[in-house]
Amino acid sequence: MIWIGLKGLLRLEREILILIHQYINNGYHIVLDVNSGSVHVVDPVVYDTIAAVSEQVPEMDKPEKLSEEVTANVHKKLDETYGSEMVCEALEDIQELIDTEQLLTRDIYRDFVLDFKKRKTVVKALCLHIAHDCNLACRYCFAEEGEYHGRRALMSYEVGKKALDFLVANSGNREHLEVDFFGGEPLLNWKVVKQLVEYGRSLEEANHKKFRFTLTTNGVLLNDEIMEFCNHEMSNVVLSLDGRREINDKMRPFRNGSGSYDMIVPKFQKFAESRGQKNYYVRGTFTRNNLDFADDVIHYADLGFQQMSMEPVVADPAEDYAIREEDIPQILKEYDKLALEYIKRKKEGRGFNFFHFMIDLTGGPCVAKRLSGCGSGTEYLAVTPWGDLYPCHQFVGNEKFLLGNVDTGIVNTETRDEFKLCNVYAKETCKDCFARFYCSGGCSANAYNFSGSINGAYEIGCGMQKKRIECAIMIKAALADEEA
DSSP states (O other): OEEEOOTTOOOOBTTTTBOEEEEEETTEEEEEETTTTEEEEEOHHHHHHHHHHHTTOOOOSSOOOOOHHHHHHHHHHHHHHHOHHHHHHHHHHHHHHHHTTOSSOOOOOGGGGTTGGGSOOOOOEEEEEOEEOOSSOOTTOTTTTTTTTSOOEEOOHHHHHHHHHHHHHTSTTOOEEEEEEESSOGGGGHHHHHHHHHHHHHHHHHHTOEEEEEEEEOSTTOOHHHHHHHHHHEEEEEEEOOSSHHHHHHHSBOTTSOBSHHHHHHHHHHHHHHTTTOSEEEEEEEOGGGTTTHHHHHHHHHTTOOEEEEEEOOOOTTSTTSOOGGGHHHHHHHHHHHHHHHHHHHHTTOOOEEGGGOOOSSSOSOHHHHHHTTOBTTTEEEEOTTOEEESSGGGTTOGGGOOEETTTEEOOHHHHHHHHTOSTTTOTTTTTOTTHHHHTTOOHHHHHHHHSSTTSOOHHHHHHHHHHHHHHHHHHHHHHHHHO
């Protein structure tokens, strides 16, 4: 039996409050004790015995010996399949896990969220919409070619300065602050990007702050000067590419309809190498046009990239490229396919990192972060070119979520407080889900757009997220098994 542990991950599942999540992937029988966060890779008899025990004992307030009634029922159910002796041994293993609080543990965090609304709001990150404009015409762009349902605009240096001043003034005692230059396409306003980085650096020493700058770009305007500056000042750079040439060029064309692949790929390859294959990732979006997206991720690896992500498109169901419920079985199989290739290449010494398979089972974020997710609307805000504040970039343009601006600060405290209360226990579909502390409740914008509430759910996205988490844990088991 292999054990991989993480203290603090929680779970309640199904109406009878079974606190165990079990699944089989790539031949591994995997058991998650959600409340302790313990992950166990077991043989079939232990796997089935845990299932039989957990049906009778959902959780324990404290470790105790399984009753004779419970063990008798387990033997009655499984002896014919495995034999009494093997079932006895499995029950002994399970009792050991119970005694060490790695199985059937209780939820100690449910009351942790009660005072979330009372907590002081500390802003730690801004998404600066440095340009509401773009030189591509991506078919799935939620920002309408960078315009965000409004007008084309570039952020002025003065507005950007006020945004950084706002961040410093509202960051409390937090030392490390994050600023993402976003768009549209940020390189359309490159001069201001550089000016704001310089201004941010000038604020650090006097205010006891350290800025972590990041940049998201489509790469069209990348050149040696920009790469050099980014390598010196940007902690991370996101490079947008949708995979194979035919896929990318169909969804990410120039406004004249021509493809962008041939222009940007050599630049991205050079950029990734110049950063030592670290502190960047190539980010793609898959749609109904490439449900075989594993081939696109593998294509990234074959191009020499080592850091990558591939996100499912979130779009109006009426769009022909929107992912539909009937696509989910194929998508789940695709994640399994990608996971196997991921393991294979890791073992061969030519591995890559795929964002959704990177999971920390020995530490990870603090409990508050696991409960409340990205912190949009409270810790994390988006700033438009004219200085308006929104919970995140996906809410920009929806006046209901306008929180204030860089001159006034947050004035829409009612909406801000709604985001304060956004947590896994406030969401009906999250509070009983095994994945809730891995995904932290998912994206509030997607939840709102598909359910009408930031505490709702985007069910198609939930299905994919659960599968990615299961694959990520299986990968940990497979690689640990190889090392053993």
